Amino acid sequence: EEYSHLQGTRWNKNILTYRIGRYTRDLLRNTVDSLVESAFSVWARASSLTFVRSHTRNADIMVEFVTYEHGDLYPFDGPRGSLAHAFKPGPGVGGDTHFDDAEYWTAGETGMNLLVVAAHEFGHALGLKHSRNPDSLMYPTYRSSRSANLLSIEDVVNINALY
Numbered sequence: 039e040e041y042s043h044l045q046g047t048r049w050n051k052n053i054l055t056y057r058i059g060r061y062t063r064d065l066l067r068n069t070v071d072s073l074v075e076s077a078f079s080v081w082a083r084a085s086s087l088t089f090v091r092s093h094t095r096n097a098d099i100m101v102e103f104v105t106y107e108h109g110d111l112y113p114f115d116g117p118r119g120s121l122a123h124a125f126k127p128g129p130g131v132g133g134d135t136h137f138d139d140a141e142y143w144t145a146g147e148t149g150m151n152l153l154v155v156a157a158h159e160f161g162h163a164l165g166l167k168h169s170r171n172p173d174s175l176m177y178p179t180y181r182s183s184r185s186a187n188l189l190s191i192e193d194v195v196n197i198n199a200l201y
């Protein structure tokens with residue numbers, strides 16, 4: 039989901055920090071680290087944005103794997119259903135990205151592909167809304183086959199219209 043009613047529409051800086059909090063046990067930590075970094079680089083390559091990993095609590099974007107009730111107004115729902123959500127740009131919870139750890143997270147075609155889902159969520163964390171174009175990364179339903187060419191032209195146009 040993108041909770042657009044909560045935050046502003048864009049960050050007012052081009053260098054953003056992110057921190058990974060709670061991990062999933064479905065993947066090795068450094069696999070999660072590299073998939074998250076790759077998902078950010080999808081957007082960095084298509085725009086003027088730069089992402090820097092931080093280990094301090096005041097990072098712009100907090101990335102976490104959580105289940106069910108987890109401290110915001112949007113509890114997860116167990117396996118399948120909602121896979122993840124991210125908050126629009128802004129202070130505090132703004133930009134924060136949560137993955138439902140009741141899913142089975144993978145780096146491949148089985149389960150839920152973390153790179154594909156993270157790239158979608160980070161689009162929201164940067165201020166993008168959903169697209170009605172099934173080819174867009176910001177289409178509201180998950181499709182594992184997408185993992186090849188992540189961004190559509192529309193996604194590149196939209197991120198550059200924002201930054």
Ligand SMILES: CNC(=O)[C@@H](NC(=O)[C@H](CC(C)C)CN(O)C=O)C(C)(C)C
Nearest residue numbers: 039119120121122123155158178179180
């Ligand atoms: C398999 N389950 C789905 O396809 C579900 N879709 C999602 O969980 C979206 C994330 C995908 C697109 C990575 C939620 N979203 O928009 C977050 O920003 C449902 C369509 C069932 C809601």
Ligand SMILES: [Zn+2]
Nearest residue numbers: 039040162178
């Ligand atoms: Zn979404």
Ligand SMILES: [Zn+2]
Nearest residue numbers: 108110112136
């Ligand atoms: Zn959440």
